Each structure stands twice: as C-alpha cells, then as structure tokens.
Amino acid sequence: MRCFKHQDEPAIGICxxxxxxxxxxxxRDEARQIACSETCVQETFLAQQLNSRLRQSLGVGIKPPMPPSVSTYFLFGLILLLTGVYLSLQRGSFDMLTFAVAAVFFVMSGVSYRQHRNRCLSC
Ligand SMILES: [Zn+2]
Ligand SMILES: [Zn+2]
Structure with a gap:
C-alpha cells in the first residue's frame, strides 16, 4: 500500500x-493514534474524549461490557420466536423450522455468554 499523498512512499499505517x-x-500520532492530517488528529482526539466521558458517565469500562454478539443472538432468537408464534397462530399449525432457528440463536447466545464469562474470570 502507498501513502495517499505520496505515491512513491510506502504506507506505514491507516488513519x-x-x-x-x-x-x-x-x-501524526499526537492522539496516540495514527492520523493523516491535523483535522483527523483533532477528530480522533475529540472522539477519544467523548468515549472516555461516555464511559465514565455510564460506568462502562469498570465492568467489561457484554460482547455485542450475545445480545444480538438473543435478539434474533426472540424475533424468530415471536415470528414462529405468529406464523403458527396464523397457519393453525406448529411452525417447527422458525422455532428451530430461534433455538439455535438462543444456544449461540448462551455459548458466547459463557465464553465471555470464562474470559472475565481469568482476568
Ligand atoms: Zn505521505
Ligand atoms: Zn485522516
């Protein structure tokens, strides 16, 4: 990869x-992050400040936050479960496939939750 400004210079990082x-x-690494211009330095710096302020006000970062996959899987499972109930009621028959997929999502959510907990116990 080449620098976006200097075509003959090899790139050492990504802004x-x-x-x-x-x-x-x-x-530029003033904000301890690679940036391509003064504007980007300012913006990464602002983003970092915003993040740390958000973290402080929410208490995030003190406790390790839940990985997004757990809640995402759970949400998908829930949506599919509701869809399954809805379809079953509409058709008057048990919609096995939707429930099965919902169950898979719940299991995946559980598995990634357990992985998350194991990681936290060791740290
Ligand atoms: Zn350059
Ligand atoms: Zn940039």
Missing part, C-alpha cells in the same frame, strides 16, 4: 479517522 493510508512523513 484511524478517515481510513487513508499514510507514510512515515504524513503520520
């Missing part, structure tokens, strides 16, 4: 704000 490839010359 964490806009995703452009930057070379040694263009790389």
């Amino acid at each position: 964490s704000n806009c995703g452009k490839a930057v070379c040694q010359q263009c790389c």
